[in-house]
Amino acid sequence: MQTIRAVGREAASKKYDLLSAMMAHALAGDQHRQRLVLRLMALMTARYNWQRDELTVGQREIARLWCVDARTVKRDMARLRDLGWVEVKRQGARGRVSVLGLNLERIMLDTRKEWVNIGEDFVSRVGGATVEPISQVIPFPRSVASVPKGTWGEACRRLADEDQGLCDSWFGALVDGGIVDGCLTLIAPSRFHANYVRTHLLDRLIIAVRRSDASVGHVRIEIT
Template sequence: MQVMRPVGRQAAARKYDLLSAMMAHALAGDPQRQRLVLRLMALITTRYNWQRDELTMGQREIARLWCVDERTVKRDMARLREAGWIVVKRQGARGRVSVLGLGLERILLDTRADWSNIGEDFTARMGEEAQEAGDPPNVVPFRRPDGTSAEEGGQDGVWPLIRARLRDEDPALFDAWFAPLSSAEGQGGVLHLVAPSRFHATYVRTHLLARLQMAARRSDPTLGEVRVTPG
């Protein structure tokens, strides 16, 4: 998925679209999810710098805005980082608070299933905006050397669950880059994947590793690392 940045001529509309997507996702979830998304939306609408993709706010200030204690702030901010909805751009040090950014791609991926609750026009518009953000580099689907897909190989373990998540998020990207990967035996806490070529492995490590790691953690919290090597 190509992420439309809320800047430029249509910045205002794109900001509302992003917040609308988050709102629809929250309303479709349980009360705990609703509260977490609402708290993030409060940070976005009050302190987030759209142009620089920066959120700089101390825990005490966040606690006051959310009307909670700082322990709750630490817990919920950790949950947002784990979900990939916020990212640490610069770690705080010597009395300075951390500089955070939004994980826009992850937010859009996680909320996409609920866009239709807003309306078909919203779903279509979000798809068009993603395309206008720019086409990805030339993507060439690969096949395993034996001519079968990884799915046809009948692999066991957690990899099929991770594959299913990645397929649901972006079928085209999955077919091109994730489907050809196969799992190999690895040590505890490490998912070892084998790519059909050195180029394929390098591309996945460079451009798609974060998405792989997120899908792995959501499928199995004990997985702390994903390694991709050529076959």
């Protein structure tokens, strides 16, 4: 999958690819998804600093752009943060608004199922050659007993939908250690495995867990 960057000769085309992917994702969903994605696209095209990955705009300005009230702004921005599409880079204080960033990789992951609706040339261009019909996907062999259940099991299914190979290599080896006080503990088979997940995959893992169970706010990786 291509990496969206705001610099270089192909920066402009990659921005259009990102917006096209978001558009296709919105049109394939219900009116609630369409409205939410359209509102984010309005912020991106009007106020987002692509080079610095910064969205610095107050709720009052957002409400004016979206033609909604402040309550709707709070609700939809919270939804975008829960999706992992919008992230807080610096919390606002003393009258200053928060500085937000966009997780462009997360957006592309969440929209990849709809890339084919744009066309095969788009799928090939953005690096989606691995997106295939479900019937052609051959999962890594795994015994039924090893498939986790509950919140972690649901999160694993989401992670496998995103990238089966990555799930089999790294997430599949994590063992559910239970949820206590809103924190899910996962047991890794080795220190190296735990460190790799913490360093490279934790954000993706947390999003999958939160989408599976909104009551889980943290994930801790431990070793056996």
